[in-house]
Amino acid sequence: MEFNVKSGQPEKQRTACVVVGVYEPRRLSDVAQKIDEVSQGHLSSILRRGDLEGKIGQTLLLHNVPNMLADRVLLVGCGRERELGDSQYRKIIAHAIRTLHDTGSMETVCYLTELNVRGRDTSWRVRHAIETAHASLYTFDQLKSKKNPTRRPLRKIVFSVASRRELPAAEKASREAQxxxxxxxxxxxxxxxxxxxxxxxxxxxxxxxxxxxxxxxxxxxxxxxxxxxxxxxxxxxxxxxxxxxxxxxxxxxxxxxxxxxxxxxxxxxxxxxxxxxxxxxxxxxxxxxxxxxxxxxxxxxxxxxxxxxxxxxxxxxxxxxxxxxxxxxxxxxxxxxxxxxxxxxxxxxxxxxxxxxxxxxxxxxxxxxxxxxxxxxxxxxxxxxxxxxxxxxxxxxxxxxxxxxxxxxxxxxxxxxxxxxxxxxxxxxxxxxxxxxxxxxxxxxxxxxxxxxxxxxxxxxxxxxxxxxxxxxxxxxxxxxxxxxxxxxxxxxxxSSIGQSEELTPIDQMPPEPVPPEPELDDLPPETEDD
CATH class of the missing domain: 3.40.630.10 (Zn peptidases)
Incomplete structure (x- = not known):
């Protein structure tokens, strides 16, 4: 499995699938709202029809979303935003990864790492997203005479950060996570x-x-x-x-x-x-x-x-x-x-x-x-x-x-x-x-x-x-x-003083995380699906 981190606008991603979150009840996350604007209300119209409530464990895979370069958009239920803590975040990532793996999306750009998890910064979100992705895809079949491989398995995941200023810390978190x-x-x-x-x-x-x-x-x-x-x-x-x-x-x-x-x-x-x-x-x-x-x-x-x-x-x-x-x-x-x-x-x-x-x-x-x-x-x-x-x-x-x-x-x-x-x-x-x-x-x-x-x-x-x-x-x-x-x-x-060695502040005493800046334009080479 290949992992990368980068910053970029979701509509610019030429990939098999873009992953964004939907809060309960039927409320688009910040990145999902950007896709909704680019697609002229395509996501919000789907939510109004009741196709996705936004509860943790729900997913909805969309094809041919207007004005998107990605082949698919995966909507992932994130529960109520104010209740989004550590364990909920890992469950959200796990549901997304398993859905991608089972639906033939061989690569993805995932924006769930931009969700606002209580008391957690970008490095933590990237670190736990990668570890959870590994755990979600782990299998032990070495001793089985007949294996059941996925025909088009998930091979590459790019996790997004809100701005390029966060890339060095996110890349370090990625190395530690792997x-x-x-x-x-x-x-x-x-x-x-x-x-x-x-x-x-x-x-x-x-x-x-x-x-x-x-x-x-x-x-x-x-x-x-x-x-x-x-x-x-x-x-x-x-x-x-x-x-x-x-x-x-x-x-x-x-x-x-x-x-x-x-x-x-x-x-x-x-x-x-x-x-x-x-x-x-x-x-x-x-x-x-x-x-x-x-x-x-x-x-x-x-x-x-x-x-x-x-x-x-x-x-x-x-x-x-x-x-x-x-x-x-x-x-x-x-x-x-x-x-x-x-x-x-x-x-x-x-x-x-x-x-x-x-x-x-x-x-x-x-x-x-x-x-x-x-x-x-x-x-x-x-x-x-x-x-x-x-x-x-x-x-x-x-x-x-x-x-x-x-x-x-x-x-x-x-x-x-x-x-x-x-x-x-x-x-x-x-x-x-x-x-x-x-x-x-x-x-x-x-x-x-x-x-x-x-x-x-x-x-x-x-x-x-x-x-x-x-x-x-x-x-x-x-x-x-x-x-x-x-x-x-x-x-x-x-x-070893590599990583954050200071003592953690209890979550209920931490100030709310600031609103991340607008994503900058992506000037990196486009992603292509690996056939």
């Missing part, structure tokens, strides 16, 4: 692969392939023997029952100053989770191929970081294992000594993610990190608490928490803070070891984070529980979401 979208697609592909293909060794190979594409990105893989020599017994306790050997994947991106403390991302990479001896129910167990979505998000984020050439040092650590029951598997009640020297009584072998993460958190100490963030599909309790909309966020450093929450609001990939209070630590007490690996049913997401916090005392750390957000379950859209690649990438963009 890097994020590529990272999200990588994370989705890895998450959607079945466990018989996406094994720990496969994940390691994909990490090597990713690093080979970028000069500043290198990769090191620890084998089972090397992991054992390190003393990562908690990690090995999870992989013990599987015939698939574990791997510890370390990716280093060196874009910052030499010797500068890195930011470390750690992703849970359980390529399939049966629960081990604490076996899961058969129903929905197929979804446990998604238990490596944290790992996939680390690869996706590093892909985006390398593509953007951010001036940071970033390290990705992925403990990759398969959790299976067998005669060699770890038993409930077994006690292991972690890399940190602390001992853990494993009361439930299905609480395995925290075991591979705790050794990885200790391993990260050798890099003297400035920040460590771990990402994991960790607890069903997080799904109960927050559903599928927000990641659970727990941290030992308030400024880091605020930075991640702000990055989530900017990227549309939101998180919600949960408490990490000392009182919850008592639930992990064990009479036989330093701690147990579970704290009972109450506050399951919090006690899991409390467990991890015991291995993250030497640096600023945050934990993202993506059990409800990493994938969509049991629907026709079932599959990996690629989250939280957008949040993590935005956080790193902010940290």
């Amino acid at each position: 890097a994020v979208a590529t990272g999200v697609a990588l994370a989705k592909d890895l998450g959607n692969l079945p466990g018989n293909i996406c094994t720990p060794t496969y994940l390691a190979d994909r990490a090597k392939t990713l690093c080979s594409l970028h000069e500043k990105l290198t990769c090191k893989i620890l084998t089972e023997l090397q992991i054992e020599k390190q003393g990562m017994n908690a990690l090995l306790a999870v992989s013990r029952g599987s015939d698939q050997a574990p791997r510890l994947i370390i990716m280093e991106y060196k874009g910052g100053k030499k010797g500068a403390d890195p930011i470390v991302l750690i992703g849970k990479g359980v390529t399939f989770d049966t629960g081990g001896i604490s076996l899961k129910p058969a129903e929905k167990m197929d979804e446990m191929k998604f238990d490596m979505c944290g790992a996939a998000s680390v690869l996706g984020t590093l892909s985006a970081v390398a593509e953007l050439q951010l001036p940071l040092n970033v390290i990705g650590i992925v403990p990759a294992v398969e959790n299976m029951p067998s005669g060699k598997a770890t038993k409930p009640g077994d006690i292991v000594t972690t890399l940190s020297g602390q001992t853990v009584e494993i009361l439930n072998t299905d609480a395995e993610g925290r075991l591979i993460l705790c050794d990885s958190l200790t391993y990260a100490e050798r890099y003297k990190p400035e920040i460590v963030i771990d990402i994991a599909t960790l607890t069903g309790a997080c799904v109960v608490a927050l559903g599928s909309h927000a990641h659970g966020l727990l941290s030992n450093h308030n400024p880091l928490t605020n930075d991640l929450l702000n990055a989530g609001r900017m990227s549309g990939d939101r998180a919600w803070e949960l408490p990490l209070w000392d009182e919850y630590q008592e639930q992990l007490d064990s009479p036989f070891a330093d701690m147990a690996n579970i704290g009972g049913k109450p506050a399951g997401t919090i006690t899991a984070a409390c467990f991890l916090s015991r291995f993250a005392r030497k640096y600023h750390w945050a934990h993202l529980d993506i059990a409800g957000t990493g994938y969509i379950a049991q629907t026709k859209e079932k599959g990996s979401t690629g989250r939280p690649v957008p949040l993590l990438t935005q956080y790193l963009i902010n940290r």
Whole structure:
């Protein structure tokens, strides 16, 4: 898919389709009004007949609009203008892109990026339009013997900005959006692969392939023997029952100053989770191929970081294992000594993610990190608490928490803070070891984070529980979401001072966006449809 941004009048666009918005009830957007004037009231006469109300989700494709160079004009319902916020905007873009893709418009000039979204500027609108377009057209059909390709798919999208003064910022937003979208697609592909293909060794190979594409990105893989020599017994306790050997994947991106403390991302990479001896129910167990979505998000984020050439040092650590029951598997009640020297009584072998993460958190100490963030599909309790909309966020450093929450609001990939209070630590007490690996049913997401916090005392750390957000379950859209690649990438963009790093003002406190200036005449070469 090719994306561009430019400024120009809609009637001058020689393209397959021009896309404009219609507000509810039957009110033309500013750009649609210009087309209406040029076409001598053609659009307003259609609206008067009741063909389009303007509700979100409605579209109307028009052919041969008078005095327009474009072959078609697509009217897209935008709801009520005063209610147009972030999520509504993304829905509008998604409906438009799917309609274009399904109706044979192989290229388009889209003016929806000129809509007035509450508290959002042109850069934000362009960024989210491109990311939403990528997400709307994503498919995973690599493993289907018969594919169903679109005969005339959408290949090129030009997003419009109101004036040429906004082009530099819009082009920068476009570059960021395409890097994020590529990272999200990588994370989705890895998450959607079945466990018989996406094994720990496969994940390691994909990490090597990713690093080979970028000069500043290198990769090191620890084998089972090397992991054992390190003393990562908690990690090995999870992989013990599987015939698939574990791997510890370390990716280093060196874009910052030499010797500068890195930011470390750690992703849970359980390529399939049966629960081990604490076996899961058969129903929905197929979804446990998604238990490596944290790992996939680390690869996706590093892909985006390398593509953007951010001036940071970033390290990705992925403990990759398969959790299976067998005669060699770890038993409930077994006690292991972690890399940190602390001992853990494993009361439930299905609480395995925290075991591979705790050794990885200790391993990260050798890099003297400035920040460590771990990402994991960790607890069903997080799904109960927050559903599928927000990641659970727990941290030992308030400024880091605020930075991640702000990055989530900017990227549309939101998180919600949960408490990490000392009182919850008592639930992990064990009479036989330093701690147990579970704290009972109450506050399951919090006690899991409390467990991890015991291995993250030497640096600023945050934990993202993506059990409800990493994938969509049991629907026709079932599959990996690629989250939280957008949040993590935005956080790193902010940290690198590339992009808007200042704190966001709450939307209800922001002044209304000024009315954009009249579009300037377009002197760029005309668009031609690609046959």
